[in-house]
Amino acid sequence: MLNTLSGRFLILTVIFVMLAEVFIFVPSVARFRQDYLLDRLERAQIASLAVEASDMISPDLERELLKNAGVFNVVLRRDDMRQLALSSPIPDEIAATYDMRDPSGPVLIRDAMATLLDADPRIIRVIGNPVQGAGVQIEVTMMQMPLRTAMLEYGLNVLLLSAVISVITALLLFLAVQAFLVRPIKAVIGQVLSYAEAPEDARRIIEPRAGVRELRDAEVALQTMQTQLTGALKQKDRLAQLGGAVAKVSHDLRNILTSAQLFTDRIEGSDDPLVKRMAPKLVGSITRAVHLCESTLAFGRADEPAPRLARVSLSQIVDDVVEGERLAAGDYALSFAEDIPATMTLRADGEQIFRVLSNLVRNARQAIMATGKPGEICLHGEEDDTVWRITVTDTGPGLPPKAREHLFQPFQGGVRKGGAGLGLVISGDLVRGHGGRLTLQDTGDAGTTFIIEMPKADFALAPAAA
Template sequence: MMSTLSGRFLILTVVFVMLAEVFIFVPSVARFRADYLDARLERAQIASLALLADDMIDPALEAELLQNAGVFNVVLRRDQIRQLMLSSDIPSPIVATYDLRDPGPWTLIRDAMMTLVRPGDSIVRVIGDPVREGGELIEVTMATAPLRQAMIEYGLRVLVLSAVISIVTALLLFLAVRRFLVVPIQGVVAAMQSYSQAPEDARRIIEPSAGVRELRAAEEALQSLQTQLTGALRQKERLAQLGSGVAKVSHDLRNVLTTSQLFADRIEMSKDPTVARMVPKLLNSIRRAVSICEGVLAFGRADEPPPALSLVPLSGVVADVIDGERLAAGDAAISFAEDVSPAMVVRADPEQLFRVIANLVRNARQALQASGKGGEICVAGRDEDAAWVIHVRDTGPGLPARAQENLFRPFQGGVTKGGSGLGLVIAAELVRGHGGTLGLLDTGPEGTTFEIRLPKQLVISEGGLG
């Protein structure tokens, strides 16, 4: 029971209620003692009235009056005269005097505790004000044993009542906590266990139902998390299926491209100057297409090789990319520019670097064509102390907010209608394979700039894409 929330709450409630009763018990006992002594003073005053009515009373009657009052002596001061009204033998000396005329709360509590802890029977003097202005002062002597016994019996009754109140209160709170906290928490745990058995099943996603605001907020947060996880698992499954399909298509496409390459090799022998000028670019395009197909087929293998690094003139790679995209732009009002020094050489895999820059330039060109306003695309490179930096800038309309949030997520970061968003994902993976980074530098109505940083120190991440 101690290991459960409701059990611990039950025990803590009992402890706290009993602790509160202790703070109530001490003043209650002190008040009971003061009332007890006031009652003795009142009885002693009533007994002394018999003597005021008749100066001479029978000793037996005097003893009976003192016994009924529970005192040994009664002293009454009237008209500035102190008179011993009733008296009897005192069995032992007086050990303490208590003045009840104007006691403070701490004085009453202290005296009550002293009475409880003092063992045996002793004689005390009690001073108080007479009732109904029956004099100026009344004083009695009495034994403490009956007072102490009455205080103990009263304290036990208070403790028993406190225990009953504590148990009933704790039980009610236990039932309330179980109803409003424990049961909903158990429901959340059961929902989590059910969801963990089949996270792809959307029917197992929790439906918020708690009436407590904090628990409902927890259920809503769990619902959002489960919804996102289920969507991610479904997308992972679709990606796996898509990857299988792409691998099959790439296999067949590679065969077709290989055949095309054989025909292009024969066309290369043509003496037509236009054909002679276009064939090298066609061959390069076919060779890159074959390389991409082979890369798709190798994608995900444990023995996937890292990038084949070599010293690559960046201007040549950029020129090839721009030539291809200029042809793809056709009659669109899009201009291309490059700001790369012919002497700038980077350490990279030439095929992968071409794919990275081509993906970025292609995205920029498609964005400009989609806007219908045209613009300019510029590829610039600079040499820093620790890295080679490549910027791909365009004067397009900028990336929408959704595209920025899902920039490097497959099938979510596409900007153009029908786009898959895979271009940036592939480019980012290729750059990471070189130990570098690809990021969005800025975007807005004036255009968008992506930055590629390739470190000069030879650091290649494991599993770089080939």
């Protein structure tokens, strides 16, 4: 009960109502005491009028009048003269005097609390104004204990009524909290549990229905999150299915390419000078295709395979990449510039670096050819004591805004129509596998520049800024 929202509201309501009743109780008791003493003064005045009406009054009747008034004696003051109207023996000395003619609120509250806390049988004097102008002042002496007893009974009745009011109020608030908060919250929890059982099922996404604005905002936020999560799960499922299909295709393609390698072995024995020059390129391309198929099959079982590090000549890799892209460009007005030091040797996986450069150069070639204008692609290499740095620059039209926003995200960063946007994703993964980073330095109407940086030591470079 204490751990539930409605239960805590119930307890807090009782506490707050009782606290409010305490603030009401104190002035109420003070008011009751004032009315009690004024009533005794009025009774005493009525008794004194009976004495004035008859000069001869028996002692028994006098005692009866004083008993009904609840006082020991009555003193009236008229025209600066004090007259003892009724009297009887006082059992003890007067302990306190209270003036009820024009008391202030704090004084009444102070005297009321003092009366409640005083359990001794004391005699008090009470001074007041006579009603109906029957004199200037009236004084009575009386026991304090009957006053205290009446105040305690009244206070207990007030507290009992307060308790009943607090319980009823708390119960009503409990029902209101159940209706407006607890039930909607439980409904949201039920929707979350239902969605968790099958997050791919879009029918289980919550529909905002709460009437309370805060709860409706929470439902809208939950709906947005569930919608995004369901979309992400569907995309991952499609990627998994695509990965299975690609693995199957790669398996069969590897067998076909292996057979093609056997034919190229015979082509290399041809006496034709053009065939002799092109045969090594063909063999290298087929070999890389076989390795790519093997890597794709490995990707279906795990992440991109770790690079097989060896000393490789960057200029040789760049020559192979540029030669293949020249053949692809054909007679198009596209030039290639290579600024790679002949002695620049990388400690890297040659096949993976070839794939990275091939992806970047191919993207640049396709972008330039799509414009129908002449262009140039430049590859520049440099190194210092800590990093190998390769720069790929083109004079193409630059990357569109969508490609810039999702540059390294699969199936979202495609530049050309029909592209899947996987080239840069794969290239970035391969470079990170070497501990390096692939970054877009600049893009615009003047062209695009990518930079590849790989550390010479066995440490990883910090990721590129988004």
